[in-house]
Amino acid sequence: GAVVSQHPSWVICKSGTSVKIECRSLDFQATTMFWYRQFPKQSLMLMATSNEGSKATYEQGVEKDKFLINHASLTLSTLTVTSAHPEDSSFYICSATGQGRPGELFFGEGSRLTVL
């Protein structure tokens, strides 16, 4: 149990376009979802925390108008990278809590974004 799925796993887009990444908890209700960004050979950088039905809480330095997060249901959160530029190219990972041990995170498979 406790499966989190991300879609798409890889996306290539042109500079200036917007890209939406979905994160779904398949077999449990996720009270909180997190979005991370990971650069090559680097650790996870928490971008934002989202709770169902409320606005996301962004970490310092993350532009909320650039990275739009919507958490409309207990099983779905979306991250939209608006007006993407090559510097937005990265590996984006989501995680969710809602079951398991306290604070245990269940991660999606990650989505690799390449902006040309």
Added chain:
Amino acid sequence: GEDVEQSLFLSVREGDSSVINCTYTDSSSTYLYWYKQEPGAGLQLLTYIFSNMDMKQDQRLTVLLNKKDKHLSLRIADTQTGDSAIYFCAEIYETGGFKTIFGAGTRLFVKA
């Protein structure tokens, strides 16, 4: 503030033991987790230890916790090439809800 530190790279030969170390700063942590990330994938929980335990063993994995020194280690016995991955130490503590602080990750490379 809270911080979790790990060494960044470890290389071992197949069949040897690997020991990945982690230090943390917050003494109020409730759980300490080890996550594994294989190339191009998300993270998976590998093992965990409660903050009131000193040791936990799970097949080839042994977790040691020294609360006095705020030091956590993960030992992988008989390391295999399939163990090559990035291992993240994570400290969980309560602050209203649960907050997770990740280390930078240790890249384990296993030579055949």
